[in-house]
Amino acid sequence: MLQDLLRDHDGVITLAHARLAGLSQDAVNRRVRSGHWRRCSRGVYFADDRPFTDAARVRAAVWAYGDAATATGLAAAWWLELTKYAPAVVEVTVPKVSNHPKRAGIRSRRRDLVPTDIVERRGLRVTKPALTIVEAAARRGGGMKIIDTAMQLHLVELRQLWRAHLQNKGRHGSPAARRLLQAADGGAHSEAERLLIRALRDAGITGWKANQRLGRWEVDVLFAAARVVVEVDGLPFHTAADDFHRDRVKQNEIALLDWQVLRFTWLDLTEYPERVIAEIRRAVERVHV
Missing domain, CATH: 3.40.960.10 (VSR Endonuclease)
Structure with a gap:
């Protein structure tokens, strides 16, 4: 079970997952001390017998912020295969009541996402395609290219993008997203x-x-x-x-x-x-x- 978890999760494992696989805290600590596992953040580890891929980096970044954290923006777009390259900085959205320290390579945003805007892909919480596209397009390095690609591949319709935008007004990048959608819509x-x-x-x-x-x-x-x-x-x-x-x-x-x-x-x-x-x-x- 442990090897299955590591394989399916890009070599990243949480303490909760390790316990499900039958490992105690002491067993986890021994793996860290021996160098077999690397501690990424509190309760999140990486099995160091494999390359630390972009997928591992994104997963570890999201899991570092707890069970309620969600990959958003360009990180979500990459995870959903809407963009070719993983972003250098992973955007993670956490509930408003969260209180997490700043971490290098991660940009956290505090807001309460509704469950209907979240989907789990390969064991990671990410925003659904429509909201992901709207938000990623408004980020530096995103742009209309993301909207254009998604529409040409028939992944979403324009009305779905507008609905996702209007249901999440006031978020970071909302004005820029509105301008992009207005340009697309006629x-x-x-x-x-x-x-x-x-x-x-x-x-x-x-x-x-x-x-x-x-x-x-x-x-x-x-x-x-x-x-x-x-x-x-x-x-x-x-x-x-x-x-x-x-x-x-x-x-x-x-x-x-x-x-x-x-x-x-x-x-x-x-x-x-x-x-x-x-x-x-x-x-x-x-x-x-």
Whole structure:
């Protein structure tokens, strides 16, 4: 039973688990003194015969704050496989009445989560996907990319994200999350246009005009001398099927008029603006080569 617990829990074990496996406090202490187990925090240990993985680090951080602690933010997003890399700092939410010391590599937040916002995955308490996505997106290093990925994978719907946000108003990052959801919920395209124009001006790129007619279409940005058109899209999950078809017809017709068309999304402009500017600059400067 002890080896099963260690295997299933990434080598991390609590004193309560050890006792369930038949170990006394003295037996646990002997393992710590011999170097077989490492003490991570009070009542939480790691069996040192294996690598201390990111999963072990996150699990040990959450369990350090007791049975009522829950992984939240980017830590929860990583645990639910919504992000590729584990965060350097593990966010843990504890009840308001908790009184725990600060620990290196852990950021604790005190608030009372309702049971319906919590799920257990691989033996660890984490916030449910909708709340996790909303909160992780508002964290530094999160952003719209998390929302975009979740929606494209059909893990949640936009209405579920709004519900999770509204049911947890007042939490850390709530205003930022609201702005992201508002952009996703109908305003992404216009906001993307503003971001593109601001990026062009900040980069000192000239020779363009916004909202110009080309054939039977109006294009977002047009570089007449270079015969380059730049189009921006809202978030992929927010684009209806008929809009998607219309955009492709438009792009093909413009290309047949011998114009180069560059397409960028709201996500491109918010997450990778340097790449967007580099591609535009390369396209418009070809005319001078």
